[in-house]
Amino acid sequence: MSYQKQSLSASKPDAVSGEDSILAVLSAEPEKWALFMDIDGTLLELADTPDDIVVPPSLPANLDALATRLAGALALVTGRGLDYADQLFSPFHFPIAGLHGAERRDPDGSVRKAEVTAQFETLKADLIAETAGWAGVLIEDKGAAVAAHYRLAPDRELELEPLMEQALRRAGPNWTIQHGKMVIEIRPASADKGNAVEAFLAHPVFAGRRAIAIGDDVTDEAMFRTVNRLGGHSIRVGPLSPASEARGSIPSAEALRGIIETLAS
Numbered sequence: 001m002s003y004q005k006q007s008l009s010a011s012k013p014d015a016v017s018g019e020d021s022i023l024a025v026l027s028a029e030p031e032k033w034a035l036f037m038d039i040d041g042t043l044l045e046l047a048d049t050p051d052d053i054v055v056p057p058s059l060p061a062n063l064d065a066l067a068t069r070l071a072g073a074l075a076l077v078t079g080r081g082l083d084y085a086d087q088l089f090s091p092f093h094f095p096i097a098g099l100h101g102a103e104r105r106d107p108d109g110s111v112r113k114a115e116v117t118a119q120f121e122t123l124k125a126d127l128i129a130e131t132a133g134w135a136g137v138l139i140e141d142k143g144a145a146v147a148a149h150y151r152l153a154p155d156r157e158l159e160l161e162p163l164m165e166q167a168l169r170r171a172g173p174n175w176t177i178q179h180g181k182m183v184i185e186i187r188p189a190s191a192d193k194g195n196a197v198e199a200f201l202a203h204p205v206f207a208g209r210r211a212i213a214i215g216d217d218v219t220d221e222a223m224f225r226t227v228n229r230l231g232g233h234s235i236r237v238g239p240l241s242p243a244s245e246a247r248g249s250i251p252s253a254e255a256l257r258g259i260i261e262t263l264a265s
């Protein structure tokens with residue numbers, strides 16, 4: 001398997017050099033690193049709808065073996081709801097942040113969930129009703145967040161934008177808009193993926209380690225900025241882009257799973 005090698009943090013004298021790779025770095029000194037990975041588009045290929053994703057049967061156990069090698073310093077950081085994302089990797093339960101950072105389960109098992117107000121429940125029901133006739137548009141109810149997907153109806157993006165902006169005004173200041181791949185979401189404003197990474201790093205299992213964050217989308221930029229600031233490595237799945245603050249890249253989810261499998265064995 002091949003993957004792009006980039007100068008990951010050239011300005012830092014102790015940084016991993018451009019000739020190194022995530023594989024080499026993690027293999028050489030697993031006790032020094034903490035790994036934060038996004039799910040959709042990063043560990044898994046994107047699918048037409050949220051429920052159509054496929055988790056390769058070997059992935060959960062490979063993640064568990066890698067987590068063991070990192071002494072537990074591996075977390076999933078996703079826009080999915082925590083419970084939904086968690087069951088994808090059953091029977092394992094990794095430290096996980098859901099709803100783009102608003103929900104979190106720490107290594108000690110303690111769970112922090114975002115509050116769903118009655119007003120937000122009404123708003124979600126209204127969004128479902130308002131888009132009922134929009135063929136291909138899918139409203140994903142994630143509890144304290146809601147996503148309007150238009151992957152199967154790309155022409156609807158321009159109509160969904162004002163609809164979601166209007167819904168955000170109804171939701172109030174505790175929520176914010178999150179754009180993503182063929183999706184517009186309203187998520188809790190309380191935390192982003194960067195905040196989630198920092199919260200994990202404060203936990204004894206992760207503390208003192210340098211962070212590697214791997215993601216593919218706009219929401220992952222928050223954790224890229226955080227790990228860059230903290231002297232870690234930011235890796236984008238897909239080509240490097242001037243629009244992204246990621247400093248390294250891996251070509252595909254399949255390539256990442258290959259790296260995980262190698263590290264797990």
Ligand SMILES: O=P(O)(O)OC[C@H]1O[C@H](O[C@H]2O[C@H](CO)[C@@H](O)[C@H](O)[C@H]2O)[C@H](O)[C@@H](O)[C@@H]1O
Binds near residue numbers: 045048081181183217
């Ligand atoms: O942060 P992530 O783990 O990458 O989650 C981001 C969103 O992923 C899901 O939507 C995306 O993947 C779907 C399945 O591949 C795809 O159909 C959709 O177009 C993508 O936007 C998920 O449904 C969202 O809730 C996540 O926020």
Ligand SMILES: [Mg+2]
Binds near residue numbers: 041042216217
């Ligand atoms: Mg993603």
